[in-house]
Amino acid sequence: MSFLVPVFNEEDYIAGAIKSILDYDYGLTKVEVVVVDDNSSDNTHDSVDRLRFEYQDNSLKLYRNDGKGKNAAFNLAFENSSGEFICFMGGDDLLVPESLDARISPLREIVYDATPSLCVTLCKIKTFSSERKKDGILIPRKKGVGSQSGGAVTLPRLLANKVFPLPLSLPNEDTWVSLFLDAFDVKKVHVDAVGLNYRIHSGNSHSRDFSFPVARSMILDRQKAPFLFYCRYDSLLPESGRRFLVKRILIAACIHLGVVFPLLLIRGVSVREKLGAIQYIVRPVYFIKKRFYKLIAGR
Numbered sequence: 048m049s050f051l052v053p054v055f056n057e058e059d060y061i062a063g064a065i066k067s068i069l070d071y072d073y074g075l076t077k078v079e080v081v082v083v084d085d086n087s088s089d090n091t092h093d094s095v096d097r098l099r100f101e102y103q104d105n106s107l108k109l110y111r112n113d114g115k116g117k118n119a120a121f122n123l124a125f126e127n128s129s130g131e132f133i134c135f136m137g138g139d140d141l142l143v144p145e146s147l148d149a150r151i152s153p154l155r156e157i158v159y160d161a162t163p164s165l166c167v168t169l170c171k172i173k174t175f176s177s178e179r180k181k182d183g184i185l186i187p188r189k190k191g192v193g194s195q196s197g198g199a200v201t202l203p204r205l206l207a208n209k210v211f212p213l214p215l216s217l218p219n220e221d222t223w224v225s226l227f228l229d230a231f232d233v234k235k236v237h238v239d240a241v242g243l244n245y246r247i248h249s250g251n252s253h254s255r256d257f258s259f260p261v262a263r264s265m266i267l268d269r270q271k272a273p274f275l276f277y278c279r280y281d282s283l284l285p286e287s288g289r290r291f292l293v294k295r296i297l298i299a300a301c302i303h304l305g306v307v308f309p310l311l312l313i314r315g316v317s318v319r320e321k322l323g324a325i326q327y328i329v330r331p332v333y334f335i336k337k338r339f340y341k342l343i344a345g346r
Contacts, residue, residue, distance in 0.1 A: 048078045048151060049130030053112070053120030054138035055085040058094050060246065061138045065095070068136075069102055071144035076151070079106050081124040082138070086114030091138070118213040121220055125211050133207040135220055136198045139246045146170055146242040150201045153236040157203070165209075166234040168201045169193025170242030174344075181247045184344045191239050195225045198243040206233065214275050218265065222272040226295065230276065230288035256337075259330045266327045270299035290315075298324050 050068055054061055061082070068080050084092045095109050108127060112120040125133065132151050136142065150168045157166045170193045174184040186194050193199055197220060202210065210227050213220055228235065249256075257265065273295035277284075284292065294316055301310035305328050310321055326333045336343055 048073075048076060048132045048134065048147065049125075049128035050078070050080045050134050050136050050142070051121055051124035051128060052080055052082045052136050052138050053085055053117050053124065054082055054087065054091050054095070055117075056087045056089045056091060056250070057138040058087070058090040059139075061091055061094055062098060064136065064138050064140055064142075065098055065107065067141040067144065069106055073144070073147060076147070077106075077130070078147075079108065079128065079130060081108045081110070081128050083110045083112045083120040083124045085112040085117065085120045116215055117219050118217055118223075119215050122212045122215075125207065131204055133202045133204060134198065135200065135224075136243070137245070139248065139250070140198060141175075141244040141246070142198075143241050143244060146238065146240045149238050149240055150242055154201065154203045157234075165206050165231065166203065166236060167206065167228060168236045168238050169195055170199050170201075170238040170240055172196065172199050172243050172245045173241045174245050174247050176247035178247070180340060185241070186245075186344060191237055193235075193237040193239070195228060195235075197221050197224075198245070200224055200228075214272075216275070217272055218268045222269045223276065226272055226276045226292075230280065230284060230291050232285065232287060259333050262333060263327045267303060270302055273299050302327050 052061075052064065057064075065080055065082070068078060082095050084095070092109070092111070095107070099107050099109060101107075110123055110127060112123055121135065132154055134150075150170055153168055154166060172186045172194050174181055174186070176182045186196070202224075210224060213223055217223060227233070273292055277292045277296065281289075294313060297313050298310065298316065298320070301307070301313075302324055307325055307328055310324055310328070313321075322332070326336050
């Protein structure tokens with residue numbers, strides 16, 4: 048099992064993140080952590096380097112990315128990983144190690160099958176924060192359903208080889224991976240357990256406290272993903288995947304143009320998804336979600 052961990056200025060948290068993974072007995076399952084420092088200006092690199100003396104079985108690897116961005120760091124981490132299974136993780140988050148067996152057992156059965164299929168496991172995420180309104184939120188809240196976000200996803204290498212490399216022009220991995228899972232109708236095994244404790248703090252790459260213009264600008268960066276995805280995988284997409292991508296491209300176009308009415312007319316898109324897009328078009332909707340974050344998040 049390989050955990051890919053890109054880091055930038057996370058000296059306060061990275062040791063805890065690494066220890067949450069490696070200070071646990073997984074039995075016969077071998078675990079490695081591949082950390083890529085994206086040109087931190089604090090002591091993040093030195094902190095990880097010192098930790099390597101505690102784990103001298105090569106379970107902790109450290110590389111430099113020289114400020115090329117989060118997805119470039121993920122790509123470098125993946126290139127230097129060796130595990131049969133891949134998991135993304137932030138350098139400020141904490142693994143729930145007891146969940147790992149439940150996350151990889153279904154994948155073992157499929158990987159070793161005579162005709163392996165594309166499959167992932169999705170666990171739940173739980174937030175923790177010094178701010179009460181952002182602490183202790185279960186994502187998603189629905190019983191029996193896992194999240195398609197970042198560290199909740201566990202991929203077999205067979206599938207990861209198709210997902211990587213991540214586009215360098217995107218700000219993170221979440222949107223790209225989620226698009227792949229849906230466009231190719233990847234089998235999803237939901238693990239009804241928290242697998243990751245997600246830290247919410249002022250240094251998050253996507254803060255819940257951003258102003259509307261900043262949040263809109265950041266989501267516009269993410270909305271390049273459907274276009275890039277279609278360009279890369281067009282000839283490989285099943286017809287259902289092509290229809291799915293067209294809808295995502297239409298949603299992205301509506302957000303870019305700042306128009307609501309055409310968004311409402313897109314067929315086959317849930318009300319929840321439309322509201323999620325509208326919050327980046329209509330300022331009051333964004334502030335309502337921001338105000339009632341703890342009530343709305345994870346639903």
